[in-house]
Amino acid sequence: MKIIINILIGLVALLHxxxxxxxxxxxxxxxRKIFRQFPAELFEPTKTLAxxxxxxxxxxxxxxxxxxxxxxxxxxxxxxxxxxxxxxIAGIFGAFTAHIKIFFVxxxxxxxxxxxxxLMHI
Numbered sequence: 001m002k003i004i005i006n007i008l009i010g011l012v013a014l015l016h017x018x019x020x021x022x023x024x025x026x027x028x029x030x031x032r033k034i035f036r037q038f039p040a041e042l043f044e045p046t047k048t049l050a051x052x053x054x055x056x057x058x059x060x061x062x063x064x065x066x067x068x069x070x071x072x073x074x075x076x077x078x079x080x081x082x083x084x085x086x087x088x089i090a091g092i093f094g095a096f097t098a099h100i101k102i103f104f105v106x107x108x109x110x111x112x113x114x115x116x117x118x119l120m121h122i
Contacts, residue, residue: 023054
C-alpha cells in the first residue's frame with residue numbers, strides 16, 4: 001500500500017508542478033485555450049494574480065516532494081497528511097467557487113491518498 005500512496009503523492013505533486021508552470025508562465029497563452037469561458041481581455045490584467053496562485057501550487061508540490069525525503073516515521077505521515085489536506089481543501093473550495101471539475105482533478109487524488117495513509121496508520 002505504501003507504493004500506491006507514494007504514487008498518488010507523486011501524482012498530486014506533479015499536478016501542482018504543472019499548475020505552477022501553467023499559472024506562472026503560460027497563463028496568457030495556454031490559459032486562453034483552457035479557460036475559454038474567461039474573457040480573453042482579462043488574461044493579461046490577471047497575469048500576476050495567476051502567477052501568485054501558481055507560486056502557492058509550487059509550495060504544495062514542494063511539501064509533497066519533501067515528504068519523500070523524511071526519515072522520521074511519524075513525520076513521514078504528518079507532512080504528506082498536512083499538504084494533501086491543503087490540496088483537498090483547495091479542491092473542495094475550487095469545486096464550490098469555480099467548477100466541480102476542479103475537485104476531481106485536484107481534490108480527489110489527494111482524498112484517496114489521504115484515506116490510504118489514514119487506513120495504513122490506524
